[in-house]
Amino acid sequence: MPAHIHLSIKEPGIANEYYPDEINFDDDKFLIPHFKKHPQENRGGSGVVRVLLKDSLQVAEHNIILGLNIPNYPRRQSTAIRSGLPVGEDQPSFTPFHAYGPDKGTRTCPVCKYGRYQGIIYFVGNNPDWNAMKNWLVFLEQQSIERQKYLKVYFVYGNEKDYDKGVREKQLERLGQALHIQNTALTFVPSFADRDSEVWLNKIDQGASNTFIIYRNRNIVDKYTDLKPVAENFKIISESLDRTRGDYFDLPEPKYN
Incomplete structure (x- = not known):
């Protein structure tokens, strides 16, 4: 047992008092075998933390999302579109096609390679507004430049209408060239229900105009749906990135003998 x-x-x-999932440590060699036998419920959010080294101390952050996945917890009614996993869940691994930007020509997983720091994934499905998409991508590219290695930005296009892999690839390549994208990865999947890429694990609403997922150390820390590219919403995203930035990004991982 870990x-x-x-x-x-x-x-x-x-x-009543309730019990979130226990805190586990991601560098524990017993963790994965234990989880395979005993899958976690993510009560209160993922209980897996990443250990970093601060002088002689080992440091790990853990967020508790009150009521998440807690049986019989009082629920508030919401009319908002439910797109994406709840805040507090782990951001799933998935493998989109990279059409332009970092990792072009590969199917690199956003989380597996870049989950160490902070990431934002911008999903667009069956209702693309190309002018809005361009404005969002320019804004997100600038955020990536300002935050340097601490933020990785992904655009995932999942329009299932008249899908053609070659056409989609060229479409995003032209978009990246027109916007002079360098830091943002422009990627695509056949649809948000696609099983091959495992993008379906994100539970994105195909009909939402957009979904923004912000994660840190593989954990979803914020989420927004159907945002228009206006100054007020740019501020919301920027402030969310500031608020959810890790306090310990600069710390190294412990080295064990």
Whole structure:
């Protein structure tokens, strides 16, 4: 069994105490075998933390999302489109086709290669607004430049209408050239239900105009849907990136003998 820490939560206004998933450490050699036998429920969010070294201390951050995946937890009604996994879940690995930008010509997973820091994935499905997409991509490219190695930006185009792999690839390549994209990865999948790329694990609504997923250390820390490319929403995304940036990005990982 991997080393772990148990937690209990008592919220004001909630009758019963409840227990999130225990905290586990991602460098524990027993973790993956244990999870294969005992899949986690992600109660309160993913309990897996990444250990970093600060002087003589080992440091790990853990976010608890109150009520997430807790049985019989009081739910608030929401009319918003449900697109993407809830905040607190782990960002799934998936392998889109890279048409332009970093890793062009590959099927590199955004999370596996770049999950160390902070990432934002911009999904567009069956209702593309090309002017809006261009404005968002220019903004996100600038965010990537300003934040340098600490932010990786991905655009994932999943329009399933009249899908043709070669046409889609050329379409995004022309878009990247026109916008002078260098840091943002322009990628695509046949649809958001595609099983080969495993993009379906993201649970993106095919009909949403857009979905923005922000993650840090593989954990989803913020999410937005149907945002128009206006100054107010640019500010919302920028402030979210500031708020969810890790305090320990500069720290190294421990080295074990």
